[in-house]
Amino acid sequence: MSMQPDETTLLRAELEALRKANATLEQQVLAVTSMMDAMVDEVSAKSRQLELRNAEQARMSTFITNVMDTMDSLLLVVDRFGRISQANAATRRNLGLDPASLIGTSPDSLLTDDTLAPLHAASPSFAPGTVLFRTILKQGGLKMETCLRSHLQSANAGHFMLRATPLYEHNGKLAGAVIVGTDISELRAREQALKTSEQRFRDFSTVSSDWFWETDAEMRFTVYAGPDRSGQNLIEIVRGKRREEFASSDERQNTAKWTTYLNTIARRQAFRDFEYHAHSTDIRPTWYSTSGKPCFGSDGEFLGYRGTAKDITARKAIEAELLHHRDHLSELVAAQTTDLVCAKEAAERANLLQSEFLANMSHEFRTPLHGILSYARLGATRTGQAPNEKIINYFERIHQSGSRMADLVNDLLDLAKLEARRVDFALHRADMQVLVSRVQSDLAALLAQRHITLAVDTRTSSTVAMIDTQQFHHAIQNLLANAIKFSPNGGTITVGFSDAMIGRREALALTVRDQGIGIPPGEEERIFDKFVQSSATKTGAGGTGLGLAITLEIVRGHNGTLVARNHPEGGAVFEICVPRQAPDAA
Ligand SMILES: Nc1ncnc2c1ncn2[C@@H]1O[C@H](COP(=O)(O)OP(=O)(O)OP(=O)(O)O)[C@@H](O)[C@H]1O
Ligand SMILES: [Mg+2]
Numbered sequence: 008m009s010m011q012p013d014e015t016t017l018l019r020a021e022l023e024a025l026r027k028a029n030a031t032l033e034q035q036v037l038a039v040t041s042m043m044d045a046m047v048d049e050v051s052a053k054s055r056q057l058e059l060r061n062a063e064q065a066r067m068s069t070f071i072t073n074v075m076d077t078m079d080s081l082l083l084v085v086d087r088f089g090r091i092s093q094a095n096a097a098t099r100r101n102l103g104l105d106p107a108s109l110i111g112t113s114p115d116s117l118l119t120d121d122t123l124a125p126l127h128a129a130s131p132s133f134a135p136g137t138v139l140f141r142t143i144l145k146q147g148g149l150k151m152e153t154c155l156r157s158h159l160q161s162a163n164a165g166h167f168m169l170r171a172t173p174l175y176e177h178n179g180k181l182a183g184a185v186i187v188g189t190d191i192s193e194l195r196a197r198e199q200a201l202k203t204s205e206q207r208f209r210d211f212s213t214v215s216s217d218w219f220w221e222t223d224a225e226m227r228f229t230v231y232a233g234p235d236r237s238g239q240n241l242i243e244i245v246r247g248k249r250r251e252e253f254a255s256s257d258e259r260q261n262t263a264k265w266t267t268y269l270n271t272i273a274r275r276q277a278f279r280d281f282e283y284h285a286h287s288t289d290i291r292p293t294w295y296s297t298s299g300k301p302c303f304g305s306d307g308e309f310l311g312y313r314g315t316a317k318d319i320t321a322r323k324a325i326e327a328e329l330l331h332h333r334d335h336l337s338e339l340v341a342a343q344t345t346d347l348v349c350a351k352e353a354a355e356r357a358n359l360l361q362s363e364f365l366a367n368m369s370h371e372f373r374t375p376l377h378g379i380l381s382y383a384r385l386g387a388t389r390t391g392q393a394p395n396e397k398i399i400n401y402f403e404r405i406h407q408s409g410s411r412m413a414d415l416v417n418d419l420l421d422l423a424k425l426e427a428r429r430v431d432f433a434l435h436r437a438d439m440q441v442l443v444s445r446v447q448s449d450l451a452a453l454l455a456q457r458h459i460t461l462a463v464d465t466r467t468s469s470t471v472a473m474i475d476t477q478q479f480h481h482a483i484q485n486l487l488a489n490a491i492k493f494s495p496n497g498g499t500i501t502v503g504f505s506d507a508m509i510g511r512r513e514a515l516a517l518t519v520r521d522q523g524i525g526i527p528p529g530e531e532e533r534i535f536d537k538f539v540q541s542s543a544t545k546t547g548a549g550g551t552g553l554g555l556a557i558t559l560e561i562v563r564g565h566n567g568t569l570v571a572r573n574h575p576e577g578g579a580v581f582e583i584c585v586p587r588q589a590p591d592a593a
Pocket of ligand 2: 485488489550553554555
């Protein structure tokens, strides 16, 4: 059988078409494969690059961790929630804490309560556990000295200088904070040691009697410390000034001394026991002794002087006194001799007075005693023989002498009591003129016998004063008795009243003036001494010299005054002044 030609052609064409399609497909597959190869190459290159970068990052991270761990300071990284995310090995060395144990904890737990409390007090709204972190954020950083809890056996807490700063990502998002802590415990310990040694120095200087001073290179005082006994704060006064500015004006005259001192300073030499007298508007006169030595810096530059000073005012005063004594020894001896002579004379005078008194007393006592004894004997022998009148006369004489002795004894006792201030004065307002009239009538017989007139001259509106009438009666009687005793027969005694003052108190003055012999000049005070009689009356007038002494004591007891003088026209004047009112009413 044979094939149809058309059929063959058709098949050939079909085959041809198939061949072509296959070729196209093959080409496409080829293209796709090469494209895939290129992609695979690219991907593997990328992954190699990534691996490299990872390795680099791991290396960096190890490096950073190593660097962090070798740091002396504590380093903490805190995340944005305020939890520690990284801590270096210094935490173990400085605080005895495993850095790993800190991860995830709050940095607050590292602070001691004492340090945390003020931070919390400053921002009470911060929740516990976020205080340090939020303080860092709030202040945009932190720098403070603080105590951190230590778990080391050597200490409970260490002093640290904390520095912290917040961390932000480049887009501004909060990333956390980093905290660095430098241990300053040793610095603190050294500081403390320095303070202790300074305190020791201060203690020494306070118990020492010396001052300590320092100057700058210009010799101006920068320090002046020591015992502040004078009440002057010397450093406040001398700071910035030189020593020579305080020299007293006398000192300044001594140019040779100060030139030597200034030359010593100029040569930068030490000086010892330089003594000078300081006196300025701020410094009261004081003698100082001072010693000093120059100070130089580590590179030899002159820094100033440093030294001590002593207040030697007392020593100088003693020295001056000694010198004065040495120079004035002869004057001193002369003065003392004069004193001794005076004392001897006084003693002799006292002795004389004593003898005069004894002589007077024995006379005063003997006369009446003699009278008593002789009239008593006379009476005894003549009783029954002599007429009665005679016998009565003997008794009267005995009585007179007895009364005279009694008066004398009374005067002595009165004076002793007055002098011992054992008399109580009963002061009340009384009219002195009435008192004078009373005394006048007591003495009327005597006045009449001597033809003496007593006149009263009142030159005041009131003769009233605060007196003890009984005592004052005695005083006036003494003055009037004297006036009568020393007046010539037929003379006049004038009692005067006038106003006076004792200090600022109003007083009444009572004067008794006579026309008698007066008081020898220079004896106006002495006649008030007990047992003293004036040189004009010593012989003859009689009396013991007690009346004026008693009168003066009575007047003094009234806070009054009593003086004697001579009247220009002759005769003596005795003036008593007594306050008109009691002291509290005055
Ligand atoms: N009026 C007077 N005129 C002159 N001399 C007087 C007068 N009054 C006192 N004298 C002097 O002062 C002395 C002392 O007086 P005072 O009254 O103390 O003692 P007296 O009168 O001698 O003795 P007494 O008063 O104790 O009896 C007197 O002795 C007399 O020398
Ligand atoms: Mg008298």
